[in-house]
Amino acid sequence: MITMKDIIREGHSTLREIAKEVTLPASDEDKNTLKQLMEFVINSQDPEISKKYNLRPGIGLAAPQINVSKRMIAVHVQDENGKLFSYALFNPKIVSHSVEKSYLASGEGCLSVDRDVPGFVPRHARVTVKGINLDGKEVKIRLKGLPAIAFQHEIDHLNGIMFYDHIDKKNPFQTIENAIAIGR
Template sequence: MDDFVRENDPALRKVAREISVPFAKEHRELLQEMRTFLLNSQDTTLCKRYELRRGVGLAAPQLGKSVQLLTIYTSDEEGNQVDLQLANPKIVKQSEELIYLASGEGCLSVNRPVYGLVPRSATIEVEASIQSGKAFRGTFEGFTSIVLQHEIDHLQGILFYDRINKENPFHLLGNPCAKPVRDLQ
């Protein structure tokens, strides 16, 4: 997990291909490695030892794998653990209400600060597949919604800063009433 594809790599701008379910062995192993990286990146001791940047989500294209796989490991606003490994995720519903991270978003593939607000839907409904091949449908709000939208964007060849208002990075496009949510701590 040392070699993240960096933002200037054309691989990050491609639409990833869907995979078949249940997951092939290589996809199960890739997701497990991705999840392990996220867990390790949230452990202060391991972060220092291995010089890891903290992450809460990861998409396969960030590792040079152009397949529709993502994993997130974070907590929601109530402190509940959110641990998902999804294939072929699609946002099937989204709220008109917008939210953003007050400090802006970051990305493991973007190794520099990028300033500006990234408007995201406050609530999304996602359909996907899980490793067993079963269909998954879930509704997500707040921070978890932002993380999922960020990772699903990676699967579509979109980087978070593509969504920042180019003329005025701290002005939200489309909805000046968007509200901030908690930032990653």
């Protein structure tokens, strides 16, 4: 079981590496890692389990965050209508995205960042993601709102990008042109 002590923090070199593609079909070790990523995210959202194991709540986790430089992510998040997007993917890719932008009005956080980093993080308002699930099947997911932001955040981790790399350093709360603010 992954706990907070397994999650590496900003400054660790693995977080800045471009993660390697997972060789498919995935090995048992890679499948187990991906299952544990998903288990952590789900457990972190359960008040009793997260309190018992001292987990910080999260909606996504990428393998580089547990010092495994491979292209694997787990996302477990609901959209504004309560629809659940729960995906554990090998080699996820954004295959298309909108020109329109969006951002979280409250800013983003990260399980690998123990400090508050204020500012708006511009993201694509809509993305289509392809990846391979634990059963070895290709999935294609169309996303908008918070799920789209979560997937972009986790896929950034696979490319050595931290969320605060996107924040305007001079004016962190600069209005993002033609962007949808996603409230939380």
